[in-house]
Structures are given as structure tokens and as C-alpha cells.
Amino acid sequence: MNKIHKEKYWKNPKIYNKKSKKWRRNHPNYDKEYYAKNTEKCLKNSKKWQKKNPDYHKEYGKRKETIIRSKKWRKNNPEYLRMIARKRRAMKKKIKENYTIKHSVITFNAFNNKCYNCKSTEKLEIDHHRPLSKGYPLTLKNAVILCRSCNSSKGNKSPEDFYGRYKCKKLDTKLKKIAKNNK
Numbered sequence: 499m500n501k502i503h504k505e506k507y508w509k510n511p512k513i514y515n516k517k518s519k520k521w522r523r524n525h526p527n528y529d530k531e532y533y534a535k536n537t538e539k540c541l542k543n544s545k546k547w548q549k550k551n552p553d554y555h556k557e558y559g560k561r562k563e564t565i566i567r568s569k570k571w572r573k574n575n576p577e578y579l580r581m582i583a584r585k586r587r588a589m590k591k592k593i594k595e596n597y598t599i600k601h602s603v604i605t606f607n608a609f610n611n612k613c614y615n616c617k618s619t620e621k622l623e624i625d626h627h628r629p630l631s632k633g634y635p636l637t638l639k640n641a642v643i644l645c646r647s648c649n650s651s652k653g654n655k656s657p658e659d660f661y662g663r664y665k666c667k668k669l670d671t672k673l674k675k676i677a678k679n680n681k
């Protein structure tokens with residue numbers, strides 16, 4: 499909402515909402531067209547908003563209708579999903595991921611079979627410390643043991659954001675040591 503809209507809104511929210519609803523009914527494609535014309539701007543704004551309201555997004559993702567809609571979307575857009583998988587494979591090929599089962603045993607042992615973040619011993623997974631999408635392959639220096647819940651809340655966050663500076667630095671040192679000891 500820009501400044502003029504805001505002023506109008508607060509003068510009489512009820513009437514404003516009614517008018518706005520009516521206007522939207524008469525211009526059903528306005529949002530779509532606006533988005534198509536200003537995709538980058540919209541994405542930027544939505545990212546900004548998400549950063550300010552992190553919990554909303556989390557809750558939103560858990561809602562039943564969101565899950566159903568997302569499933570439906572995936573079913574209707576197999577090409578898009580294939581494209582993402584292709585990109586990921588290409589990226590992997592380009593930066594060669596040679597992490598094997600042997601390496602994963604080393605990693606699990608080095609982390610004492612515990613989630614590095616919460617020390618849980620359940621549902622452990624190997625996490626890319628820094629993401630493949632940013633050019634970091636899975637290596638002994640980039641593999642961390644996390645439980646599923648910590649891994650999913652880490653999501654796309656940078657390790658600095660997720661663990662905090664101090665804990666992340668400690669982890670970096672630990673990973674370097676693991677890699678060095680297993681050359």
C-alpha cells in the first residue's frame with residue numbers, strides 16, 4: 499500500500515475495503531498482470547516481507563489447504579520440477595560430488611551420531627553445511643550431521659544465520675579438522 503492509499507484507508511477502513519473488493523472483482527487479472535510486469539520487484543518485496551514475518555510463512559506451510567494446493571501444483575507442473583532436478587544434477591556434475599558411504603561413516607563418527615545443533619540422536623541426516631546451489635559440493639569439509647527437524651528449519655539459511663556466528667565458527671574449525679584427519 500502506498501502513502502495515498504494508506505491515508506485513504508485509515509480515514510474509513512470499512513468503505514475502503516468494500517470499494518477495494520469491488521474494484522478487484524472488476525479487475526480479476528490485475529494481480530497476475532502486475533506480477534508478470536514487475537516480477538522482480540514483487541519477488542524482492544515478498545522476500546522482504548517473509549524476512550520480517552518468518553513465523554507466518556512457517557505456519558502457512560503447515561496449513562492443510564497449503565499442503566493440498568502444493569501437492570496439486572506439483573502434479574500440474576512436472577516440467578518445472580524436472581527442470582529443478584536437472585539443474586541440481588548439472589550443478590553436481592559441474593562441481594563433482596565425490597562423497598561416498600565411506601565418507602558418511604567418517605562424518606557420523608566425528609559427530610558422535612548426534613545432531614550438531616540439538617544433540618538429538620533421532621532421524622539423523624547429512625546436511626550440506628553450505629548449499630550445493632551456491633557451489634559447495636558435499637565433502638568431509640561440508641558435511642554436518644543434523645536431525646531432520648533441525649535440517650528442515652535450517653532450510654536455505656546460511657550456516658551463520660542458523661547457528662549464529664560463534665557456533666558456526668566452531669563448526670567450521672571442526673569440519674576442517676575432520677577433513678585434515680581423513681586425507
Ligand SMILES: [Zn+2]
Nearest residue numbers: 613616645648
Ligand atoms: Zn537437531
